[in-house]
Amino acid sequence: MQSVLIGQIVNVHGIKGEVKIYPYTDDIQSLSKNMKNIYLDEQMKQGKYSVSCRVQKNMLLVKIKGVDTVEDAEKLRDKNVYISEDDLDTLEEDSYYIKDLIGLEVIDIKNDKTFGKINYVFNNGANDVYEVITIDNKTVYLPAIKQVIKKVDLKAKKIYVEIMEGLI
Numbered sequence: 553m554q555s556v557l558i559g560q561i562v563n564v565h566g567i568k569g570e571v572k573i574y575p576y577t578d579d580i581q582s583l584s585k586n587m588k589n590i591y592l593d594e595q596m597k598q599g600k601y602s603v604s605c606r607v608q609k610n611m612l613l614v615k616i617k618g619v620d621t622v623e624d625a626e627k628l629r630d631k632n633v634y635i636s637e638d639d640l641d642t643l644e645e646d647s648y649y650i651k652d653l654i655g656l657e658v659i660d661i662k663n664d665k666t667f668g669k670i671n672y673v674f675n676n677g678a679n680d681v682y683e684v685i686t687i688d689n690k691t692v693y694l695p696a697i698k699q700v701i702k703k704v705d706l707k708a709k710k711i712y713v714e715i716m717e718g719l720i
Contacts, residue, residue, distance in 0.1 A: 555596050555634040556651055564625040564688045565613050573633055574683060575642040576650065580607050582641050590616070591634040636657050648704060656711045658684050658694075661702055668692070671710065682711075 559573040567698065577583055584605045592598055602611050602617040650673045658667040668686035673696075675681070680696035694700050694713060703712040 554637040555591055555594050556585075556592070556637050556640060556649070557632055558590075558661065559633045561628045561631045561633060562611075563629065564622055568615070569619040569621050569625045570613055570615050571619070572630055573614055575610075575612050579641075580610060580612065584612055586639060586641060587614075587635060589610075589635065589639070590614070591636075592628070592631045594632070594634060596630050596634065596636070640716055646704075648706070652706055653682070653704075653711070656704070656706075656709055658682075659710055659712045661712050661714050667713065667715070694720075 557576060559575040559577075561571045562574045563572040564570065565572050575583060586605050587605045589600045589604060590603050591600060601619075604615045606613050616625075619628065643649065653670050653673055656670045658669060660667045660688070666687055668684040670682050670684035671679055671685045671691070674683070682694045682696055682701075684692050684694055686692060694715070700713055700715060701711065702714055705711070707718075
């Protein structure tokens with residue numbers, strides 16, 4: 553069983569031990585519906601915490617069983633939050649988990665040559681952006697839009713892109 557980083561505790565909420573989690577997903581509603589247990593370490597060795605969850609202003613408000621005071625919740629600030637990979641929803645077509653994109657080989661469809669590898673994914677408000685480390689060790693940023701991202705092949709661990717003139 554593997555863990556998946558889904559967010560970070562950024563603050564406390566209220567006086568009964570709730571915490572605010574900044575989610576690393578754009579499907580917050582689905583995550584909040586299905587999130588029943590969390591882990592606060594990547595190896596999931598420190599134990600499983602039962603939770604109840606709701607969404608408020610694009611943040612997850614989470615009540616962790618056994619965390620009942622502001623002081624208890626404050627101790628969890630800045631902790632990364634993980635869930636079991638088994639608890640993830642099946643995604644719609646053309647949607648991917650960031651964990652599945654990291655490390656994919658980026659192929660330029662114009663010349664069918666390796667351009668680099670995806671190193672990081674973030675959202676700029678308008679769309680996701682893929683940070684790519686090129687084969688000559690430069691960092692470039694590709695917008696995750698249909699004009700650039702042509703095909704994602706998770707089985708082959710490749711992503712095919714069309715690098716438009718002026719993009720990099």
